Amino acid sequence: MTADSRSLDARTSDAVRRLLDLEDDAPDVVRETLPGASVPFWAQVRMRVAWALSAQQTGSVDVTPGTWNRWKQARRIARAQLPDRWDAPRRARRHDVCFYVGGGTLAASDGTALNWLVDDFAGAAGDAVVVQQQPLPSPLGRPSFRPTLTMDAANARVTMRVRGAHPSDAVGRSIESLLADFARRLGQEPGAFAKIAQRAVRDENYRRPQLDELRRLIDRVRPRVVLFDNGSYTYHGESVGLFKDAGAYVAEPQHGWIGPSHAAYNYGRLFREPALRRALPDEVLTFGDFWSDSIRHPGRVTAIGKPHLERQAASAPASRRPQVLVVSSRTDPERTDALVIELRGLLDDSWSVVFRPHPGERYETGGRYPRLSAHPGVTVDEQPDVYESLKQTTVVVGEASTVLFEARAFGCEVIPRDSAFAAAVIGDAFGDRVQDARQIADRIRSSAGHRTAARVDDSIWATHAVQNFRDWLAASLDSEDSPRAGSSEPA
Structure with a gap:
């Protein structure tokens, strides 16, 4: 064992170690796929299982997501039926490069909203579109980079489509049975993942209409390269796979801390198999070599930098x-x-x-x-x-x-x-x-109090991030791995 691998093992949490051991053992149950899905169920729930295990050790407390109430949701659904200049599946055009992001990584910039995660890279891409999940315009203003579009109206249409719908009882039983099996193999009580089961049922209800909207976006944009924010969080596996099926090369830009105890960036042998590999980006673009050397990801890992920090x-x-x-x-x-x-x-x-x-x-x-x-x-x-x-x-x-x-x-x-x-x-x-x-x-x-001394370590923050990205993108577009995406309609 090398010194680097010993360091990774020493900094690996018990929660992530359990996942890696299970994936190295790779029992058949972690390959089970729900009816109509294209990614094994283990990938769909893996991150939430990791968070549940981690909470036992760290004391991390869940946060209730979102700020929607019924009135806001009703208005949102009504607006989604009207023409909207920001509506990505209905307004997007062809671009070589698509940045598919959450939309929460914002900073104010001259009266506009700068997406610090990707806007510098999008500006250097030449032929790019940014598509985000959050509504537009943001409270900080209109997006700095154009074109920036949103999936918000599409997500509202999905909400309307699934009202009153429920997965079959058989699917519900499969979800509960699989999670009980996962719990047993991870040393948990059979009902330890009951909340995850509830969320999985909800996700199964939304999955097909969400993928329908994403398919429409892909057919309009036909990207050759996709930068997928949080793409290694495997509950996005169906979406990542859809981009790949359409012929795009999928990379993920690092957005925050990654390391040997982050479940999204550390995988066991199981994820080398095609069905699981399809659920992950082809490559991770990191802030620097320090981060690249701190993860176990089956894709390529390349240090690019963070232009906003520079x-x-x-x-x-x-x-x-x-x-x-x-x-x-x-x-x-x-x-x-x-x-x-x-x-x-x-x-x-x-x-x-x-x-x-x-x-x-x-x-x-x-x-x-x-x-x-x-x-x-x-x-x-x-x-x-x-x-x-x-x-x-x-x-x-x-x-x-x-x-x-x-x-x-x-x-x-x-x-x-x-x-x-x-x-x-x-x-x-x-x-x-x-x-x-x-x-x-x-x-x-005992500190200096008011004097500071900046220490930018280029192993942590690679310098010349925009040029690094420009060079990386040129090589990716020239590669045979990234032809223009064709129709994403299922066979």
């Missing part, structure tokens, strides 16, 4: 007011709530204390962190772009987040919190992990 870090001031930014990783909210309050009491008034919730917590911050949300001496960071916050920060405190790595590039001192989650995610990358608020306060008092 640009923002270069404009960060060296002198800043004393400010500590505590970033959430969603784990143990009560503990974090208490820690921030205690830290505020330990620091004098020259220090500002700011708390940044995880993006998935933004709509529930008050309920998850009631004490700090109500404290007059603590500010809840609502900046869409964390880099704007880092440019005003001297010290960053966190447990397991990409922000800790980004903070170094902005010249911030990083103080890592200790937990089982942190041990698996960041290890000793930032030195000794602190146990409590008093240790954090002591470390802060």
